Amino acid sequence: MPSERTNDAPSPGGLRERLVDTGVALVDTEGAAALSLREIARRAGVSHGAPRRYFPTHLELLSAIARRGFTDLGERATRALADASPDPREQVAVLSRLYLDFAARHRGMYELMFRHDLLESGELGLRDSSLPLFKVLVELVAEIRTDAEPAVVAGALWANLHGVAQLWGWGSLQLAVGVEDVEPLLTSVLDAHLGPA
Template sequence: MQTTLQDRLVEAGVDLVRREGVEALSLREIARRAGVSHGAPRRYFPTHQSLLGAIARVGYRDLGARIAAVVEGVAEPRARVHALSRAYVAFAQAERGMFELMFRHDLLRGNQIGLRQDSLTLFDTLVRLVEQALAPGRPPRVTATVLWANLQGIAQLHLWGSLQLAAGVEDIDGLLASAVDGHLGPAA
């Protein structure tokens, strides 16, 4: 299968964000790493944001695949939500630059390439898992939203070093378990 120039630009951006972080994602540097002129990206991506969105889309797909892989072999619904939470935070730790890029509000708001839909697809996975594990009487979508906000906060605060400072722990499994259990309600 032949790689298109558009694919090469996205691949160069993905490699750059993984190696050097979100701050390194300039059009000029992405073009240089793809081996093209600095004007070439504009032929495929009308704005810098649209190229960044295409790069972030790869992150959503990678995170979705990781989550699918870890929950696939888990039978118990509550344990599936726990597995998702650990995979989510592990992704943030392993792919810090990509994680930061994926949740940039300007990219999600612009939505030129359907990035918002990729985000919602991932969120819908969480909603389905929460619905299967939720204590009776709790609304699944609201519970999933609050849990996701909690997971996002844990991941981001851990990346900044704030959790380690405040809680005095490096291992955040206990925090994740508390968040999941607190939102799902008592185990049946």
Template sequence: MTESDTGLRARLVDVGVELVAAEGVQALTLREIARRAGVSHGAPRRHFPTHRELLSAIAHRGFTELGDRVRPTPGGTDARRQLIELARAYLEFALDNPGMYELMFRHDLLDSGGSGLRETSLPLFGVLADLVGRIRPGADARRVAGALWANLHGVAQLWRWKSLQLATGESELSPLLDAVLGAHLGPRDER
């Protein structure tokens, strides 16, 4: 692939990232991405043979950004503090980037062979499971992490839809996050 081919591939993904941020997942058509990138509507197919492959490349950027936000800082803070920071960063990402967040967790993209999304998303889950395992030794860390992740995902969706605010009367997300973490991690050991 020539440098200009690599540049066009990156530009198509850049345009897709901008488009999903501005207008949501429904705006991510090959024709619209090509138009905004200033190329013919057939040009994206040279780099992304299917629409799903282009969407996967765009979602990959989202996972990379989320990974950068939730990566625990080495040393200094305990596992529970790191997990609290991870959960806050996860929710902030979801609420700040609703289109990208929706795209990232589309089953058809995660399941498509060769997209690399599983290889990008699973290490993020591994970070969560590792922290849970350090906080709750003896528990099935992957199972607890899965339940915690599902709960965080649900909180993000329901908060964005304003359903949680209506149901709970909460205007701040922090008390709900505290309740989620307490439910999955148990009370903080105050030794």
């Protein structure tokens, strides 16, 4: 049986990255509630105290995992926009679909990414991870809605998408609206904030 020292030895990419990788896999399969330091350490094959060398608090480890989610979402957005029509409204639609799809497919990560305590923790800088994609949305809205403050419209659009993502994930919208596909809701959200297509 390997010693604890051997298990905690740096791996390719380092123990810090292995802990974050393990947390990302765990949140995707079991949700944010499963992300205890002890469980991440167990699944990473290290002692339960090992994560504290890199993450003195549980909040810091959760923030590192959530930051990975923002990076993933940002990379997906970059690829999707590169393949999209140059029309700003179509690009907003592509980003919106991507956002809703990410929320549906990566429910645990999505919920972790927008936890208030993680976003508000200034020293961890997670809020900075959430802003680049919003900035892209603001720039696109500015091209579409020249009659309004783009950041305000983009904020309202994002809030609406976030609500759709949450309520869809809970099954509430399907029940209330009687639809099986989120597309009609997305069309309505885009029309409400950007004007009819």
